Amino acid sequence: MTLAAGAVFGLALAAPPGPMNAIIAEESVVRGWTAGFSAGLGAMAADVLFFVLTLAGVVAVIDHYPAVRPLLYFGGGLLMLYFAVGAIEEARAAASFTDGGQDTSSGFRKTFALSLTNPYQIGFWVTVGVGLLEAGTLDVLAYVPALGEALAGTLVVQTGSPSLLVGFFAGIAVWIVVYPAALVSAGRRIDAAAPIVAAGSAVVLVGFGLGFLAMGALRVV
Numbered sequence: 001m002t003l004a005a006g007a008v009f010g011l012a013l014a015a016p017p018g019p020m021n022a023i024i025a026e027e028s029v030v031r032g033w034t035a036g037f038s039a040g041l042g043a044m045a046a047d048v049l050f051f052v053l054t055l056a057g058v059v060a061v062i063d064h065y066p067a068v069r070p071l072l073y074f075g076g077g078l079l080m081l082y083f084a085v086g087a088i089e090e091a092r093a094a095a096s097f098t099d100g101g102q103d104t105s106s107g108f109r110k111t112f113a114l115s116l117t118n119p120y121q122i123g124f125w126v127t128v129g130v131g132l133l134e135a136g137t138l139d140v141l142a143y144v145p146a147l148g149e150a151l152a153g154t155l156v157v158q159t160g161s162p163s164l165l166v167g168f169f170a171g172i173a174v175w176i177v178v179y180p181a182a183l184v185s186a187g188r189r190i191d192a193a194a195p196i197v198a199a200g201s202a203v204v205l206v207g208f209g210l211g212f213l214a215m216g217a218l219r220v221v
Contacts, residue, residue, distance in 0.1 A: 018208065088198075
């Protein structure tokens with residue numbers, strides 16, 4: 001039960017639309033499943049790193065300095081806008097789905113870099129993430145973006161078990177395998193999927209990028 005709850009938690013956090021999934025989508029339809037999986041692996045690798053740094057107390061130290069937050073928002077926002085330009089170029093160049101034969105590691109670098117400058121990701125590991133190994137309870141579905149309030153109380157589990165953390169990362173792993181596979185399958189059937197998904201990814205990255213820059217500016221003021 002605990003392992004399954006951890007997997008649901010990982011899936012619930014990994015699946016909603018956002019900049020990471022936008023990059024995974026773009027890489028998947030333009031370069032194939034390996035590239036999409038590599039992009040997902042970059043985000044997951046950052047989560048593993050944050051978990052280790054949180055246990056060591058490093059992330060908590062960063063979080064205690066308010067001046068760092070605006071820098072993270074600005075850095076993350078500018079990176080998203082930079083990657084959005086690349087996604088726009090991909091949308092223009094991608095006439096149809098291409099299965100491999102290109103650089104499949106660029107997605108890993110993109111998502112890993114974005115994760116390292118994501119204040120929300122850091123905040124998660126400082127608060128909820130590190131608590132996965134501490135005795136207590138966790139309202140698993142309460143952290144689902146946009147739907148958390150409606151789902152609160154649906155699945156509450158005991159924390160403090162390593163199996164919960166194992167399940168959490170297993171849930172993320174399932175997502176970064178299945179999500180690119182579904183996109184690749186669609187891309188093989190519909191030639192127009194590649195430019196459409198790449199353009200959609202650019203829109204998501206621009207939206208989040210401008211949002212991050214605005215939040216950074218508000219925190220400076």
